[in-house]
Amino acid sequence: MFKRNNTITAALCGAVLFCGLPLTVQAAPVEKAFASTYQPVAAVSSGQAQVVYYRTGQPGQANGSAHVYVDREFHTGLLPGGFTAFCVAPGDHTLGAYLNDAPQYQGKSTDMYRAEFLGGKTYFLRSDSGSNGAPQVVSRMDAERELAGSRMQVHALSRASAVESCRYQQGATYKDYTLSGDVLFAFGKSGYQDITSGGYAAVRELISQLNSDNAQPKRIQVIGHTDPFGSEASNQVLGLKRAQTVRRLLLDGGLPASVVSATSAGSHEPVTEDCYGSKSEQVQCNAPNRRVVVRVETPEQL
Missing domain, CATH: 3.30.1330.60 (OmpA-like domain)
Structure with missing residues (x-):
């Protein structure tokens, strides 16, 4: 599903990152960083692809955030034990979760990981210390076993314009x-x-x-x-x-x-x-x- 793109944009985001999102992500109190625990997600319509991106570990572990980017735009910062669920239009997208992202903010400046998302499908992606940048594709059964007790990440607003509100299938x-x-x-x-x-x-x-x-x-x-x-x-x-x-x-x-x-x-x-x-x-x-x-x-x- 994922492939490496050897073309890496040389220019870093520089001053455009003055918004301070990484500092906000890392400084957020744990009790304000998380919301509800994970519940199984429903199927989405054929006009969207759904992504559940999660980070392994126990909530509250102070290991810093993994900055999630969608098409080079910041989406959220995953703390250990956190997850985010979102939808995108079917088609080609770049994404990744980068640990210790400052000061280069690689997700805003590179297209190293690219995926073709199919309409009506849900993809479970894992970030951990061994997958910096590259998401690990996980089966639904394995992902939901690891997602037990994980909590939704809510402390940062998504800046990713490709992210859409999910439209779930009628009848499911x-x-x-x-x-x-x-x-x-x-x-x-x-x-x-x-x-x-x-x-x-x-x-x-x-x-x-x-x-x-x-x-x-x-x-x-x-x-x-x-x-x-x-x-x-x-x-x-x-x-x-x-x-x-x-x-x-x-x-x-x-x-x-x-x-x-x-x-x-x-x-x-x-x-x-x-x-x-x-x-x-x-x-x-x-x-x-x-x-x-x-x-x-x-x-x-x-």
């Missing part, structure tokens, strides 16, 4: 089925051998409901959610393990492996937050947060 929809974590697992457990009898029954009922709905899913994402007890990292792992276990049960029930993926939101998306009292009271209050959501994308409204 999502439906969420929520399974209680306390029904599925004992407290703190996550393995296949830890599923309760009630958990097996709940998953069988869900599979039966999907079959009766004649959903014919295009994609199913199993999302593990935890309560706030424990560290952010441990909750992320626990949520993923629970999602992977439920995914295995769905496959056991006959759903095709090619459309079912597992990811974790950890404790980032609570449905209840005001829990007080003793530890046991807080555990009980946080029960709604311990859940596994099975998100089904279908071509028609269920």
Whole structure:
């Protein structure tokens, strides 16, 4: 998909970069740099191509920003654990994410990486320390596993004129089925051998409901959610393990492996937050947060 263009523009942007965007990107407080956590993006119309560009790492790591350029124009600065989603017209575009960009600001002065984007397609691109400049193309399943817990980058305004608001396909929809974590697992457990009898029954009922709905899913994402007890990292792992276990049960029930993926939101998306009292009271209050959501994308409204 990507190819190197040996023609590199010699002139650097110089004084035109006085706007100070890189300084703004790097100095933005973490709590103001991010918005909502990643949710699966819907399909776009045939008149657009969609790009989900993300940076690996934990939100808040102070490694500086990776400046994202689209057709030589600044779009955003990705901090570790951040992502941006945008659309462009189908066709030829240049883009990249550059770490330690100052003072040359390569994305404004070079056309080193060029891609042909097809209408109606969504592309997942990753930036990390090993891909300075060149985006890494990632499959949707792998990308959304890495995007679990990532948050939308919101602290910089896009200057890229090629970036458009996305127009999503009519009729594509999502439906969420929520399974209680306390029904599925004992407290703190996550393995296949830890599923309760009630958990097996709940998953069988869900599979039966999907079959009766004649959903014919295009994609199913199993999302593990935890309560706030424990560290952010441990909750992320626990949520993923629970999602992977439920995914295995769905496959056991006959759903095709090619459309079912597992990811974790950890404790980032609570449905209840005001829990007080003793530890046991807080555990009980946080029960709604311990859940596994099975998100089904279908071509028609269920």
